Amino acid sequence: MSYAKALEQATANPEQFWMDAARALDWARFPAIAHDEDDDHWFPDGELNVCENAVDRHVAAGRGDQPALIYESPITGRDATYSFTELQERVARTAGMLVNAGVKKGDRVVIYMPMIPEAVFGMLACARIGAVHSVVFGGFAAPELAKRIDDCQPVAVLSASCGLEPNRTIAYKPLLDAAIERCTNKPETTIILQREELRADLIPNRDIDWNAAYDAAKPVDPVPVKSTDPLYILYTSGTTGTPKGVVRDNGGYATALAWSMEHIYGVEAGDVYWAASDIGWVVGHSYIVYGPLLAGCATILFEGKPIGTPDAGIFWNLVDKHKVKVLFTAPTAIRAIRRADPDGEFIRKASLKSLKALFLAGERADPDTLLWIADMLGKPVIDHWWQTEIGWPAIATCFGRGETEIRVGSAGRAVPGFRFKVQDDAHQEVEPGKVGNLLIEQPLPPGAFRALWNNPERFKAGFADFPGHYTSGDAGMIDEDGFIHIMGRTDDIINVAGHRLSTGQMEEVVSNHPAVVECAVVGAADALKGETPVGFVVARAGTGDHDQIRKDLITSIRGDIGPIACLSTVHFVDGLPKTRSGKILRNLLRAIENGDEIIVPQTIEDASVIDTLIAHVAEEKAKA
Numbered sequence: 001m002s003y004a005k006a007l008e009q010a011t012a013n014p015e016q017f018w019m020d021a022a023r024a025l026d027w028a029r030f031p032a033i034a035h036d037e038d039d040d041h042w043f044p045d046g047e048l049n050v051c052e053n054a055v056d057r058h059v060a061a062g063r064g065d066q067p068a069l070i071y072e073s074p075i076t077g078r079d080a081t082y083s084f085t086e087l088q089e090r091v092a093r094t095a096g097m098l099v100n101a102g103v104k105k106g107d108r109v110v111i112y113m114p115m116i117p118e119a120v121f122g123m124l125a126c127a128r129i130g131a132v133h134s135v136v137f138g139g140f141a142a143p144e145l146a147k148r149i150d151d152c153q154p155v156a157v158l159s160a161s162c163g164l165e166p167n168r169t170i171a172y173k174p175l176l177d178a179a180i181e182r183c184t185n186k187p188e189t190t191i192i193l194q195r196e197e198l199r200a201d202l203i204p205n206r207d208i209d210w211n212a213a214y215d216a217a218k219p220v221d222p223v224p225v226k227s228t229d230p231l232y233i234l235y236t237s238g239t240t241g242t243p244k245g246v247v248r249d250n251g252g253y254a255t256a257l258a259w260s261m262e263h264i265y266g267v268e269a270g271d272v273y274w275a276a277s278d279i280g281w282v283v284g285h286s287y288i289v290y291g292p293l294l295a296g297c298a299t300i301l302f303e304g305k306p307i308g309t310p311d312a313g314i315f316w317n318l319v320d321k322h323k324v325k326v327l328f329t330a331p332t333a334i335r336a337i338r339r340a341d342p343d344g345e346f347i348r349k350a351s352l353k354s355l356k357a358l359f360l361a362g363e364r365a366d367p368d369t370l371l372w373i374a375d376m377l378g379k380p381v382i383d384h385w386w387q388t389e390i391g392w393p394a395i396a397t398c399f400g401r402g403e404t405e406i407r408v409g410s411a412g413r414a415v416p417g418f419r420f421k422v423q424d425d426a427h428q429e430v431e432p433g434k435v436g437n438l439l440i441e442q443p444l445p446p447g448a449f450r451a452l453w454n455n456p457e458r459f460k461a462g463f464a465d466f467p468g469h470y471t472s473g474d475a476g477m478i479d480e481d482g483f484i485h486i487m488g489r490t491d492d493i494i495n496v497a498g499h500r501l502s503t504g505q506m507e508e509v510v511s512n513h514p515a516v517v518e519c520a521v522v523g524a525a526d527a528l529k530g531e532t533p534v535g536f537v538v539a540r541a542g543t544g545d546h547d548q549i550r551k552d553l554i555t556s557i558r559g560d561i562g563p564i565a566c567l568s569t570v571h572f573v574d575g576l577p578k579t580r581s582g583k584i585l586r587n588l589l590r591a592i593e594n595g596d597e598i599i600v601p602q603t604i605e606d607a608s609v610i611d612t613l614i615a616h617v618a619e620e621k622a623k624a
């Protein structure tokens, strides 16, 4: 089916379109109803098990010997390949381990682990027994982990003794202990995988040694769950300090992912697919774990960085080694590789015959980077757009349908099932080519979120501003030919090296410092990471040593949010630009920091502050 035909069918008869797509899966009970309009749920009466579909189904189909999970850890020097049969054994016993630890259907399990196979076994094991996993990215600090534990109230936490970064070993266990210490809802059980690089002290009567528990466990079969039951909760940054727990269902999600593997990425059973991301992010959930395995592909779990582990050739060497057909990464990774290997020498050294396309997402793909890598690879490089809430690509070039027309600067066209609109703040649809709020008409297709954990009000708020539409929070433009261009966020979320972070949350941390009277944190343009947080602080009179305050703030951000929220620039200023109603003009601060054109809003309280700020920022930059 061509892209145009799929788009037409998904628009004209979405129920039929998605019912047909659902047939790609094995269901314990195939749904009789496609979509329940009242509750806005897909496949409301269907039952299935996603782990069974991702693992057991391929063994039953005679593909047990094919590679399923390929672990590549240049940071430790280890690698391993698990066939579908081996994956089934590992996951079934890990599920037995969870059952022995008292985890039941519907219970939550937090997974705070590095990129190691046991983390994937843990996710799939939860899905196998109908438990709901919530993976927390290892780069988040203890208070962030605590917020997530408190919100989803897990029966158990799965963790490891350490994670490895190029410059240091990160002891996870003290972070987990500190998080649990802060929690009101303390989990009863924590299961800890001891890694050779750094072993952890286990707390008697709480911490269980993973290997001992695994050895004592018996394999457990998958249980059918309702299609609408939650498969996982994944927390993402909103505009406040409280993360949003995006809830993903089983049947709609699995259907959408299976469809996307074929029609967007153009892969099938037996192919090798690699998303170089982290299981802590939505990309990792959808395209390291569930998507490729549902499609019967081998997936690569990569514990390393695009550069420095050991060098900028690692992506291409692994593509060559495993005959990767599709590679997916964030533009930041390509910018890092380009810096280290500007002439593409590593790219030329590897054989990339197997590679059919490179997909980019997670942040804006700047045309310069996209064109550079397309030129170096000589293969299609496809930008595509999505969000944690949506769960799979909503804007893309459907490569699997033979589409290759790419418009540089655009993330592609609407994926069948998504109906995009652009409206101004007065709810008027804008003409093609004009920028406005990027909206998606309801109902959203299968796979997209239907709830936020513990927070129906906040969920509703995402649909309240433009009734009948999901507000993406991005500004966008649709051109005459239907290509959608993403222009950046309309709220206080920034994207640092593909990591979604809230500047509002950073402001909460900064304003807790006793010397800070008021502050604003904005995302400044960064040549490597896309954006980077920059603070503007009005300090209490007489607090003296700004260098010390700056150091304190950097330490607090790392300690309260995590090292990925890499605040490094803090400007000490006499006042912040505000509207007459007292709202801080963050866009103006961003323009000043970036050296962009300054557009002074009519509502500004005191325009004289602008020149002072421009002079201050210029002086600081000259010093740096």
Ligand code: COA
Binding pocket: 137, 138, 139, 140, 163, 165, 166, 167, 170, 276, 277, 278, 281, 283, 305, 306, 307, 329, 330, 332, 333, 336, 361, 362, 496, 497, 498, 499, 528, 562, 563, 564, 565, 566
């Ligand atoms: N656990 C603990 N700490 C982590 C971590 C993890 N899983 N991931 C990152 N960190 C730490 C890093 O060690 C670093 O700490 P430092 O400031 O003490 O050195 C900090 O968080 C920032 O890390 P990172 O954002 O990775 O920046 P970097 O400067 O170390 O590396 C890149 C730059 C471009 C190589 C890196 O950002 C990268 O690989 N980007 C691609 C991101 C990506 O794939 N995102 C996917 C989203 S789809």
Ligand code: AMP
Binding pocket: 236, 282, 360, 361, 362, 363, 364, 365, 383, 384, 385, 386, 387, 388, 389, 411, 472, 473, 474, 486, 488, 489, 495, 498, 499, 500
């Ligand atoms: P996350 O929920 O972490 O996946 O972040 C989603 C946000 O990342 C989106 O709302 C966008 O702001 C940004 N984003 C993701 N993909 C792209 C893309 N291809 N182009 C521009 N921005 C993107």
